[in-house]
Amino acid sequence: MRRPVTLRLLATLAATAMGATVCVALTSPQASAAVGSATGFATRNGGTTGGAGGQTVRATTGTQIHAALCNRASSSTPIIIQVEGTINHGNTTKVSGSSCNTAADVIELKQISNVTILGVGNGAVFDQLGIHIREASNIIIQNVTVRNVKKSGSPTSNGGDAIGMEADVRNVWVDHVTLEASGGESEGFDGLFDMKDNTQYVTLSYSILRNSGRGGLIGSSESDRSNGFVTYHHNLYENIDSRTPLLRGGVAHIYNNHYVRLNESGINSRAGAQAKVDNNYFQNSKDVLGTFYTDQAGYWQVSGNIFDNVTWSSRSGDNNPAGPNPTSNTSVSIPYSFSLDSASCVPSIVSQTAGANKGIRTSNGNCTPQSPTAGPTTPTPGPTTPTPGPTSPTPTPSQPSGTNLSIGAGSDGSSKASGTSYGDVRDGNMSTAWSPSGSTGSISIKWGSATSVSRINIREASGATGNIRNWRVVNHDNGAVLTSGTGAGVITFAPTSLRKITFEITSSSGTPRVAEFETYAG
Structure with a gap:
């Protein structure tokens, strides 16, 4: 029987940090795993609900986050981890258990499902410590900051990615986060938001990505085309050299984002990728859309975008910008509903809503910020490929005829x-x-x-x-x-x-x- 919400359980977790026993307060199951509901491609493939319905755990160290994962009944038992404070190398150790597969010096979400990580209180900052999602599904990360993750120099974490996903990842919603670095690859940093090796059904929304050489990618190489169905909306990309994002194969929906100071290139669609690019605002930037650094072409459908002080280089060899007057060279079908803000108001609405610790406000499609309402994140039924179709049927009561194939299986x-x-x-x-x-x-x-x-x-x-x-x-x-x-x-x-x-x-x-x-x- 579910305990009343007013009851609290204090669970002593078998993990140690700096020689002390870690204790995490657990509340009773919550109705919602996050503020609001997933959007974009994260609503497909059965939906993304994170830890909805599971216990809520409070964590102030990386070790406590790992311990909460390891203390679950199974690797798929839903859990909501509320994080407050600074998570860093000094307080993030490996914890062992049958429901987890963690590692030191990185937040490891590996071979698990049904997890929400939610920044609360005075905020959650993952300092020089990346979040690694591998062989996992149904993950929500909301209202956190991840900064200065390095792949070289000291300290290193997560291959230099602020948030990295790889190896059979499904259904991830990253919302109202701030991802930032302090330089490019020569300074030891890599991507802010990377997906590779069969990662699908991901949404990045209302987030800030800034001060990095690389914004992020879909696909680790021209042959890694098993990724896709990714939505980027209402994000701020600021002072990024390239990869906003880099697409190698797959389908991406990119709308209502504000791009400021893209220094070398922006949306890089290549290796057969298809990008639907709607109502974005590109400002003080260079080569914001095209196929760059490869002879394997990608494709785009463009509408409603504003190009404000954007410069375009000449086309030659493996440098093929879409401008100075970008036109569509493909048609991309989007299987979910969405509301477009006018591109003219994107700088304003994004500045009021995007990033961690901004109140988790969203847009109503009329360029007006909306206060959050917490509620169940009910999945939107949908097919595994992005083609519109009817809602999945409600089970019928009639008894099937024929042989029950389960007998003897x-x-x-x-x-x-x-x-x-x-x-x-x-x-x-x-x-x-x-x-x-x-x-x-x-x-x-x-x-x-x-x-x-x-x-x-x-x-x-x-x-x-x-x-x-x-x-x-x-x-x-x-x-x-x-x-x-x-x-x-x-x-x-x-x-x-x-x-x-x-x-x-x-x-x-x-x-x-x-x-x-x-x-x-x-």
Whole structure:
């Protein structure tokens, strides 16, 4: 049973910093993991909710952040980490546990999911210490400052990236943050916001990126084209040499950003990338859009932008600016709704809303800043590729016909509560059931060879009917989301040949108990 909000639990975490036991105050589960809701591509692929529904933990050191991750029941148990104070090398050590994979001298979000890091109180500053997201999903970072992260010199952290994502990362929303350096690569710094090696469904919103040689990239090389579906909106890029961003393949939506003093180049679309560039304000800058430093072309669709004192170099060799009069050379479809501020007011609205410790204000699309309202970050159902489509179907109550393919198959999952088993969902017995170790988790059915499935039936155990709220069905072979929705029952989707299918519970109103996970060919 969920404890009342007024109760507090003091958890002593088995981690040490400077020889002292780390104690972190935990509150009861919260209704929301962040202020407001995710926007842009982070709303697709099942949505980005971070630690919504999980416990809230207060941390004032990097070690406490790691300890909070390691103290969870599983690596997917939702958690909201409220951070206040300065996080640095001196207070960030490795913590071990079954639900984490941390390291010293970096905030390591590795092989985990369902986490929110939220700056509170007098602010959170990650000083010379980067945030590394690897093999992770459903992550929110909001209202923090990350500054002066170096890859060479002393001290070093995170390869020099303020925030870096790599290796099968999905659904990250970074909002109202300030990312800054004090120079370029020769001074030991790298990118402020980098994505590589299969990172998808990311939004960077209402943030400040400044005083760096490199703003950020999508793709580590011309051959790393597994990344994409990234939204950048209402950000300030100021005094950046290049990469605002650099795109190698993939799709990016770039709107309502203010660019000031881009010294060498700006949005660099190359290697087949497609950028939709809407209603941005470019000011006192050079070569703000084009394909640079490569002969592998990228593409863009432009509309409503203002170019204020922008200079353009001549086209030659691997230098191909889009100006002086940028025109579209492709068409990019955006699968989510959004409201565009007029480009003429972008400098004003961005200055009032972007960055950490600015009140987490946003724009209403009419160039007017809005005060925040906290609320549940409900995911927007959507396909795994950015093509508009209908909302995922609500499960129908009828019992599927045909053979239940789960009988005789294998099963596994993210975690299991005491007394439950993964095999309980495929034994044909409604009196046995699987439960995750927390309020969310996943259960999978798997076969030795490719099997066609187009319908599943999630049958909740007696006494737990209605506990499952939001979910998504995933083709575990490639990570594609087949469908998503609310409530257990019969779920249909396009016939898919796969070896393993996963039912992910992303929120619940009580302890989920799945008695049977039935699968059918049609």
